[in-house]
Amino acid sequence: MSTTLHSFIDIFDANFGDDENPVILKKILIPIIQRDYAQGRRSPEVERVRKRFLEALYDAITGQPITLDFVYGDINEDSVMTPLDGQQRLTTLFLLHWYAAKKENINNDKIVFLKNFSYMTRYSARDFCAELVKFTPSFRRDIKEEIIDQPWFPQDWNKDPTVSSMLVMIEAIDDKFKNVPDIWERLENKAISFYFLPIKDMGLTDELYIKMNSRGKPLTTFEHFKAELEREMRTMDVSLAKRIMAKFDREWMDLLWIYRDAGTGTEADMITDDEFLRYFKFICDVICYRKGDSAQDRSYDEFDLIAFYFSHNNPEAYSNIITLESFFDCWCDMPKLGYNSPTDFLESVFAYGHEEGKITVENRYLLNIFDDCVHSYSDRSGRKRQFPLPRIVLLYAVCIYLQNYQNIERDQFIRRLRIINNLILNSEDQISDRSDRNRMQAILCATEKVMVTGAFDDSIDNNFNANQIQEEKEKMVFVETNPDKAEVVYKLEDHPLLRGQISIIGLDHLDYGERFESLYACDWDKVDCALAITGNYWQTERNKWRWQFGSSAVPSAWIELFHKSANTGYEQTSEVLLHLLSLTSEFTDDYLDKLITDYISDCEWKGVYPWNYYYVKYNEFRPGKFGKAANGDGEGRGLYTFWIMCTQQMCSTSSYMPFLKLADEEHLSIDHYGNRLIYDDLYVESKENCFLVKRNDNNEIVDTVPIDQNGEGIDVENRINKLKDYIKSHFDQA
Known part of the structure; x- marks a missing residue:
């Protein structure tokens, strides 16, 4: 028997035989083995499918006709068709035709065929279909509630999943079509049709049903996704759709098979659906960024992404499908590159720490960036991406190489990828897809240029960090x-x-590389002191009141110092560092200890106490964790009036002025960020060349503790000891 095109109306009484052996379809019965009607379920996935299917039916009624997917069915000698595939579509069409007939008061003679559609799954589903055809709603109240309130509707029918799903679908149809006129006329004119393939004389065994239908459980999100994508592609180009869908089931399935979430022993772990969808979302972001758009407020729902980028209504859909194909295909050529899998390839490219011929990756990330993508893309912890923008750029760079590997030597690839990685690591502020500051189009463009040609394109503005x-x-x-x-x-x-x-x-001092490595293999607190002895190495941040020092424990403080930014003092930091590195070919803790001890002894012997002396002599002067200090005068000159911060951004109750803390920590006021020593109705504060004693109530100065300084404004007496003596003589006695 051949395939023929039908509407839900004309399929009844249609002849599927020949003149000698007519086969007239009289009834459609959903068999017991079929699963329940599912398009009315309340789950988010089904709601999405229901919404999209009704949208397609609405477009057909109000605009261009639509042809749905194939319906397969067995027609027996009693002229009863049992669907092997298409139950869900047929049931929704039954409900839509019932709704249109009742809403528009269609003559009963025209809707007799509705009595010939039913379910054999449960008596409740069968009886509900029969009663529904006889019932005419008022259309003046909630249609679902009106049906449930009918005397012929037992309450236990609500427990039948098919009945409850039908009620939800009826309600959804009413919401969608309540204001649409002439629905029945459009249905009679075949606004909605489908191809039907009758299967005669095969018999409907359970085995045949399972083999042909494979619907023993609900369709997965991925199956719905594939069907939707295929539908859009077929609308544009049937041969393209066949090629892409074949790759879904063969090459791309093989590619992702080793990355399925195996290990828990569950059935869900043995499929690649999630991995497909995560990598698909990465490709959609690439398409988005290449267009200059932001993905910040865009949906990551896979069906929305199909609508955005692969709908036949999108003039760029065809090229987007080619992009999709190329970003999957590029990982399938590993044997041509000499590797068994993407894992083997990526392990030859990336390493934790320096290895010759490889790119260094931070320990917090997987070396296998493809694996990382297919298991975490689009996931978030709060507002934080699990696969952040810098990783997107790096993966994009690798993909560009794989798409052009025939024209790029291996050593060229590694050199170019190193350049991109360096740019990524130093462009944290630039790599952004905010709608008001989206650089991703330019960054991907610059990345592709470097990876393909090995050169920079200066015409691309606002991409990576300019420095x-x-x-x-x-x-x-x-x-x-x-x-x-x-x-x-x-x-x-x-x-x-x-x-x-x-x-x-700098390139002029590459011979200092080993020295630098040995220096920072030492105790960082000693390194901090050694730099402070050598010169004023710290930097003033853009706000002018906060200083950046090194840290005894946190790398980010040193990274901040060693990378050009809006801070002032970078050149001074470099000069001080280079001078320290020039002192010896290898640094050890003992060497640094001697530098520090000699410096302190020299200051004390000369009776000169620069700010650096206090910094090195007393642990309390060194900012510690974040390396942050606040200067006292707001202009970066308050070397004797600064206070230590214990956070990255703001002063807190843990902050303190080190001169005051060392003189009398017991009386340090946390209410004033450690900038005062409180003694009943008086307090002490620090100035550049003195300490002032003031009244708490009106800030009147009642005494001054002067600090002797030379002509350069450097202490020539230890101000901490002097303040201690003053406190002892004036407050301790009291």
Whole structure:
């Protein structure tokens, strides 16, 4: 028997035989083995499917006709068709035709066929269909509630999943079509049709049903997703749809099979649905960013993404499908590159820490960035992406190489990827997809240019950090002219405190690379002191009242110092660091201890106490965790009036002025951020060249403790000891 096109109306009484052996379809019965009607379920996934299906039916009624997917069925000798596939669509069409007939008062002679659609699953579903056809709603109240209130509707029918789903669908149909006129006329004119393939004389065994239908359980989100995507592609290009869907089931399935969530022993762990959808979302973001759009407030629902980028109504849909294909296909060519899988390939590219010929990745990330993507893309912890924008750019760079590997040598790939990685690590503020500050289009464009050609395109504005771009250009020239120094450059780049930016040391001092490594293998508190002895190495932040020092424990403080930013004093930091590195070829804790001890002894012997002396002599002066201090005069000059911060951004009750804390911690006022010593109705505060004693009630100065200084404004007496003596003589006695 051949496939024929039908509407839900004309399929009844249609002849599917020939003149000698007519086969007239009289009834449609959903068999016992079929699952319950599902399109009316309340789950989010089904609600999404229901909404989209009704939208398609609405468009057909109010606009262009639609042809639905195939319906397969067995027609027996009693002219009863039992669907093998298409139950859900047929049931929804039954409900839509019932709704249109009752809403528009269609003559009963025209709707007799509705009596010939029923369910054999449960008596409740069968009887509900029969009673529904006889019932005419008032359409003046909630249609679902009106049906439930009928005397022919027993309350236990609500427990039948098919009946309850039908009620939900009727309610949804009413919401969608209540204001649509002439629905029945459009249905009679075949606004909605489907192809029917009758299967005669095969018999309806359970085995046949299971083989052909495979609907023993509800369709997964991924199955709905594939069907929707295929429908859109077929509307544009049937051959394209066939090619892409074949890859879904073969090459791409094989690609993702090793990344399925195996390990828990559950059935869900043995499929690749989630991995497909996560990588699909990555590709959709690439399409989004390439267009210059932001994904910030855009939906990540996979069906919405199909509508955004792959709908036949989108003029760019075809090219977007080609993009989708290329970003999947590029991972399927691993054997041509000499690798068994993406995992093998990526493990040859990335490493934790410096390895020759590899790119350094932070320990918090997986080396296998593809694995990371297919297991975490679009996931969030609060507002934080599990697969952040910098990782998107890095994965994009790898994909661009894989799409062009025939024209790029392996060493070129690694060198170019290193450049991109350096740019990523130093462009945290620039890599943004905020709608008011979206640089992702330019960043992806710049990334592709570097990966394909090995050169920068200066016409691309507002992409990566400008300072880092300039450094990468300089290193590119340097490595080309000094290939023997390339590995020295790469090793220095990979130091965890430098992260790709080496200008703090510079290409002219590459011989200091090993010294730098040995210095920061020492106790960082001793390194901090050694730098402070050498010079004023800290930097003033853009707000001018906060200073950045090193830290005894937190790398971010040093990273902040060693990377160009809006802070002032970077050049001074570099100068001080280089001077310290020039002192010896190898640093040890013992060497640093001697530097510190000699400096303190020299200051005390000379009777000169610069700010650096206090910083090195007393632990309380060193900011510790975050390396943050606030200066006293707001202009970066208050070396004797600064206070220690214990947070990254603001002063707190844990903050303190170190001179006061060391003089008398017991009387330090936490209510004043540690800037006062409180003694009953008096308090002491620190100034550049003295301590002032004031009244609490009116801030009147009642005494001054002067500090002797030389002509350069440097202490020539230990002000901490002097304040201690003053407190002892004036407050302790009292």
